[in-house]
Every structure is written in C-alpha cells, then in structure tokens.
Amino acid sequence: MTMPMPPPRTPFARLAARWNPPPPTVRRATATALVMSVVIVVTGGAVRLTGSGLGCPTWPTCTDTSLTTTAAMGWHGVIEFGNRLLTYVLAASVGWVILAARCTQPVRRDVLRLAWGQLALVVANALLGGITVLTGLNPYTVAGHFLLSTALITLAYLARNRTAPAPAPAGAGDRASRVLARALLAACALLITAGTVVTGAGPHAGDSGDIARVPLDWTLVTRVHSALAWTVLALALLLHTRLRRTEAPHAALHRTRLLLAVLVAQGAVGYLQSVLGLPELLVGLHMLGSCLMWIATLHVTAGIEAANGPSTQEKDRAAACSTH
Template structure:
C-alpha cells in the first residue's frame, strides 16, 4: 500500500537547497522554542494555563480572567505547532528529494518524535505544578531536539559516502570530551535553575512551586567550576587543532566556541552578582543553546563525507516509506 509521503514524492522533488533551508528552519525553531519556554518561566507564566492539553478544564484557549500569563503560556504552546510545521517540512523535503537519502528522513522523524515526547513532558510539567525535575528534563529534551536538528542540517550539506576522519582518533576523542563537558555544563545549569530564584509561577491551589532541595550557591559554584573546566578544554582543543593542522573549519569552530563561551561566562557572573534579573537569565538561556550548538559542530568538522549520490533505494522501499 502506498503511503501519503510516497505519493507526494511522485509529484514533488525539492532541490538540495530546499532541503537545507528546511533543515535550517527546523533548527532555528528548535532554538526559538527553548527561548520562549524560558520566557514562560521567567514571566511566572508556567501555570498560566492551569491544565493540559486544554488551557483550563473548560476552555482550550485562555480566558480573559487568566490575564497575560495565560496568553504567554498559550502562545508558547502554539509555537509548538510552528515547530511541528518546520519539522514536517524538512521530513517531507528529505523524503521527496531525489535521490532519496534515507538518513535525512530518519533524522527528520527523530525530530518529530522528540517534539511529541517533549510536548507530553511539558504537559506533565504543568500537571505536576512545575516540578523542578520535570522542568529540567523538559529543557534537556529541548536540547536533544537541537542536537538532532543540527545533525540533519549538517548532514544535508554532506554527501552520502562513508565518513572519513580528517584527523587521528585521539583528536576526535578530544572533541567528544569537549562535547561531554559542555553537555554537563548545560545539565548542571538546569539544576541551578531548579533551585534558583525563578520557579515559573507563584504556585497552584495556594501551594508554592517546589524547588530542588540543594543549596543554590553551591550549585551555582559547581556550574561555575564546570564553566572553568570548559574553558580549559576549549583552549586545549584550540592549541591541539593548531598543532596537528586540523581542518580549517574545525579550527574556526573551536575559536567560535571560545568566544561564545566567554560571553556566556561573563553574562553568568553578571547575572549572579545582580541577583539574576529575568532579562539576563533569558539571554543566558539563549547563550546556553548557542554554546551547545557551537560545541556539537566541532566533531562534525573533523570528518569528510564524499559528495557521492545516495545509494539506490529499492522501489518497494520507496513506496512504503
């Protein structure tokens, strides 16, 4: 039986440029949803809609009595549909392009399921009254979506040949170590948020929003320590890449990460000593996403994929996809 996507593929054959543009749109929207999700918390609108999937028990949309908080929370929910449209565009574009690159289609579907699972996790977050652990998982899942969206965008610019390392294995492993450290930095940042000053809402049914029962200052210090470690690893990567004459793109991306990480670190110190004002925290969340992207791009620059056409796919597989 033919699937709707296979029928569409008979009539629409987007160019490689269209696929790359669709991949970029999905990546941009994955960043936007992180920032707008942060805006919901920082404006204390996390429970602007009191339930899920409806906004209230009786209404799908916010009521006038809910005020601006209901509008902010509902707007963030609606942006999820924009994200879904972007993910749907890139998935269909990858499926309908000729030759069909199965790897791109799989990455598109991976984005779709991450969006769906994160939407459910967001609903659980609301239903549990903004439990800080589910809030942290919500952000980590959003960062996973950014990771997959970036993978698709980068793969769309490569060929389908087997990846060929451009440097020795220890250099590649060093880049993986860097990504791991940056990932830990982001993860600990979510714990700082969970124990910090912006719970996301005054509370539900008269009960305050729970916080992670760990000392905020110690968590912030651990986050700062990981930031210093990240600086050290980035500097090591920059010097090692120069010594081994790594590909120019990899060296440029390492320098870009250092600049973004430096700006993010300075912003972190300013917001800590100014008692974490909302606007700076919002910018810091955007910065965390950009740091994550900059780190992920480095290992991808240490390989080459020949500009070869995709392997021919059997007609039956094309019909069933």
C-alpha cells in the first residue's frame, strides 16, 4: 500500500510552523506601516519644497551613468535619492505586516489582504514617481502621486484598525450618525483632491519657474478648496453634536474632538501659509496635516461604521413600543 505524499509546504507555511506572532506583534507591524506611509508623504513633500524633484534627473537610476547620487548632483541629489531609498523601508514595513498576518494562527486574512493591497500601491506609486521624474515633474502625475499615497494611508489605517485591541464604541452607529460620517469622509476626500489641484495650479513653495502648471485659475481653485475645508469642519461639528445628543460613549466623542482639533490646526496652517507667501516649512506642515486629517476622519468613520448596536434613541423607541 502506497502512502500518500504530503502536500508541499510553502515558504509561508514553513515559517508559520516556527513563528506564531502574538497580537501585539501584528499591531506593531501595522502601526509601523501606517507611520511609514505618512513619513514617505512628508519626505516626498520635502523633495518638492527644496526644489529637489529632479535632483536625480532620470529613473530608475539617479543619472544616466550612476545608480546612486553623485557629488555633481549636490544636496538636491542626496534629498531625492534619500526619498527613493525610503520607499524600500516602506516596502519592508509592509512586508512585515504580510509575514505577521500570514504566520499568525489562525491566519489574519483580513489584514493580509489589506497588506497585499498596500504593497501593490507602494509599487504603483514608485512607478508613478519614476514617470513624474521622466516627464519633468508633470503636475498631473505629481497630483496622482499624492492621491496614491492617500490611498496607501487608507489601507494602512484599516489594517491597523483591524488589529486594535479595543472594540469600536457601541451605540454610536445610528443611521443619522452613519450618514453624517460618510458625508464627512466624502467631503474630506474631495478636500484632499482639491488640495492637489491648488498645488498643481499655484505658485508652490520650492518650485522652479520652469515647472509646468495646471492651466486653471489659482484663485478660483483656492476658493473651492477653502469652501470644501469649511464644509468638512461643519460636517465634523454636526457629527459631534449628533453624537452628544444620542449620548454616545466617551470614546466616540473623543474621536470627533480629535478630528476637530486637527481640522482647526490644519486650517490655521493653511491660512498662515497663504498670508506669509507659502513658506516651505508651513507648506510641509500642511502636507503632514493633510495626512493626519485623513487618518482622523477614517478613525471617526470606522468607529461609527463598526458600531452595530442600536443607538440610545433607538433603544428607547424599542422599549416604548414593547410597553404598548
């Protein structure tokens, strides 16, 4: 009698047989990937703000004759090439999430799918970054570069949220709150998109006059961007008021307060940079604020969407109906 051959074991399966990471390890991996997804945005902004976008004039090598930056490229080459190297650090942090989620027993397939999505976005953004260099910092590819980074932050946050130890606050997920949260998320996405148009159409700090611009009226797109910012702030205030009226848990209110604080700070930085003539430091802070604003908005929305329990008002209505 022939014994059946055991199925071949994949490298992941062999590693999982020796390493079963505890939940805190998976949480640290997802947190690291989220932090790196923000860091790469900030350093990418530093490249642009220091006029180093073409510090390495070609891609995938830095120059036609060198893979790395050379002394002739100066500090602009160092900044641009350093940002390229950080892409590998970002990819490694996402790889850590993939390994940790795959080796956990049972496998965290929800986190694993999000991690593979992050890796795909890292690769796509690296390719788009190369196209941006080869096209002389085309403003449309620059805008796409930032939007892909925002998508990466979204997946990184969702992976981090899936591994959070505390459950979402119950009682904060009534229908009106969910509608407001979704409207807030959509308005915030439009605000970030409009911000890339403002950058592409206007006199951005750090840019050379030779860099092409989006052929739109900068004053008009700035006003649209400002109107969207006020819309996001108004929706956040409405949502916070709604949660207070429905006696939502403190955790849910804390999330909206955090978002409001980020929005106020981001608005103040935006106003100051326009008044002071777009100084590089404030523009960089505004880019960081955009990332934090998006994460805070995702944090609010995720908490409300995950709260499947009925609201306080719905419980009272059900109790009233049961007495009749």
